[in-house]
Amino acid sequence: MAPTMATAITDSTDFSDFVINQGHGVKGLSELGLKRLPKQYIQPLEERINMTNVMPQESIPIIDMLKWDDVHVVESVCDAAEKWGFFQVINHGVPIDVLENVKDATHRFYGMPAEEKNKYSKKLSPSNNVRFGTSFIPEAEKALEWKDYLSLFYVSDEEASAFWPPFCKDQVLEYMKSSEVLIRRLLAMLTERLNVKEIDDAKTSLLMGSVRINLNYYPICPNPELTAGVGRHSDVSTLTILLQDDIGGLYVRGNRGDSWIHVPPVSGSLVINVGDALQIMSNGRYKSIEHRVLANGSKNRISVPIFANPRPRDMIGPLPELLAAGEKPLYKQVLYSDYVKHFFRKAHDGKKTVDFAKI
Numbered sequence: 334m335a336p337t338m339a340t341a342i343t344d345s346t347d348f349s350d351f352v353i354n355q356g357h358g359v360k361g362l363s364e365l366g367l368k369r370l371p372k373q374y375i376q377p378l379e380e381r382i383n384m385t386n387v388m389p390q391e392s393i394p395i396i397d398m399l400k401w402d403d404v405h406v407v408e409s410v411c412d413a414a415e416k417w418g419f420f421q422v423i424n425h426g427v428p429i430d431v432l433e434n435v436k437d438a439t440h441r442f443y444g445m446p447a448e449e450k451n452k453y454s455k456k457l458s459p460s461n462n463v464r465f466g467t468s469f470i471p472e473a474e475k476a477l478e479w480k481d482y483l484s485l486f487y488v489s490d491e492e493a494s495a496f497w498p499p500f501c502k503d504q505v506l507e508y509m510k511s512s513e514v515l516i517r518r519l520l521a522m523l524t525e526r527l528n529v530k531e532i533d534d535a536k537t538s539l540l541m542g543s544v545r546i547n548l549n550y551y552p553i554c555p556n557p558e559l560t561a562g563v564g565r566h567s568d569v570s571t572l573t574i575l576l577q578d579d580i581g582g583l584y585v586r587g588n589r590g591d592s593w594i595h596v597p598p599v600s601g602s603l604v605i606n607v608g609d610a611l612q613i614m615s616n617g618r619y620k621s622i623e624h625r626v627l628a629n630g631s632k633n634r635i636s637v638p639i640f641a642n643p644r645p646r647d648m649i650g651p652l653p654e655l656l657a658a659g660e661k662p663l664y665k666q667v668l669y670s671d672y673v674k675h676f677f678r679k680a681h682d683g684k685k686t687v688d689f690a691k692i
């Protein structure tokens with residue numbers, strides 16, 4: 334019997350050519366109408382989520398930011414960052430139409446033909462700051478992840494204007510700029526608890542001096558239970574602001590044993606999580622919590638995280654304000670770009686990245 338187009342591609346050496354080199358990604362695979370998950374995506378049993386470990390009765394906090402300078406709101410934010418490392422915010426000040434526009438723009442980008450998207454691949458992109466790709470680091474992964482992404486590192490409006498895809502550039506820039514006040518407010522609340530009296534320019538730059546935005550696409554998957562949308566990882570950012578659509582699928586490590594908690598889509602909300610850089614700067618007080626994304630068998634899902642980071646050339650370590658108060662440092666000073674390169678050199682491996690900075 335003649336092989337179908339789908340089996341011919343997934344069973345042959347043309348696989349990486351189709352998915353990676355030609356820019357079809359997993360979206361292209363999904364649209365072939367596969368009946369079975371290609372073997373390249375089958376995760377080992379221990380990396381598949383066991384639904385009996387999901388705690389349906391638990392949830393991360395949802396914090397109303399309307400009265401953002403109220404002491405109770407500040408306390409809720411700091412407590413959530415300590416206890417959960419993850420929370421959702423509503424009435425956060427980022428206009429809802431800005432969020433809707435960036436979701437539409439993401440669908441527009443992924444709706445383009447593969448050859449158009451591929452112009453932004455690592456090989457062809459005119460800028461190192463714009464990268465369209467699939468999975469996380471296909472060269473380093475034993476099993477691939479069921480996700481395509483466009484990663485945009487912000488340098489300046491001029492650079493974005495010249496190199497970001499015109500189909501989504503304006504909406505992504507607006508989302509990024511409209512979120513800045515929220516990021517500043519959250520960082521001011523969180524660092525006040527770390528004895529930081531004032532966030533001057535140097536501190537601002539250390540906490541949020543560089544920004545990366547990813548447009549993630551998780552297409553319909555034939556065997557979602559066998560694979561991962563994104564494997565277990567923590568973000569290397571200071572703080573991540575995540576916009577998800579109404580499909581769901583993000584899971585966060587719970588406080589007890591091997592437990593996982595779903596982050597349900599809440600209309601108009603943003604998900605906030607502590608990244609490794611803030612865990613390190615807070616000397617472990619705030620935790621960058623492991624999270625993962627499940628693939629979906631019936632719906633395409635998108636998410637748009639903004640990663641607020643130190644600048645690549647910054648040295649990061651426990652804040653001097655904490656050490657002056659007598660805390661013993663748990664982490665050494667590391668060059669942030671070395672830390673990020675270490676993250677990008679290996680497949681997702683849960684919380685292991687942070688060992689790079691441990692004393």
Ligand SMILES: COc1cc(/C=C/C(=O)SCCNC(=O)CCNC(=O)[C@H](O)C(C)(C)COP(=O)(O)OP(=O)(O)OC[C@H]2O[C@@H](n3cnc4c(N)ncnc43)[C@H](O)[C@@H]2OP(=O)(O)O)ccc1O
Nearest residue numbers: 464468469484543545568569570640642645670673674677
């Ligand atoms: C979950 O799935 C993900 C997640 C992510 C990102 C998650 C985050 O937490 S992003 C926050 C990261 N912080 C920053 O980007 C800001 C600081 N930036 C830097 O320090 C640097 O720009 C740099 C990222 C280290 C790149 O430095 P550069 O001097 O230009 O070094 P390179 O040699 O070009 O890159 C090193 C190495 O990194 C890999 N890489 C770079 N960018 C990306 C990217 N956007 N996506 C994937 N991989 C990237 C790459 O392997 C580079 O080596 P090559 O030789 O292969 O080019 C992102 C994607 C997900 O799926």
Ligand SMILES: O=C(O)CCC(=O)C(=O)O
Nearest residue numbers: 549563577583626636638
């Ligand atoms: O898609 C999501 O909900 C989360 C994505 C994520 O964890 C990431 O991009 O770092």
Ligand SMILES: [Fe+2]
Nearest residue numbers: 566567568624
């Ligand atoms: Fe993440």
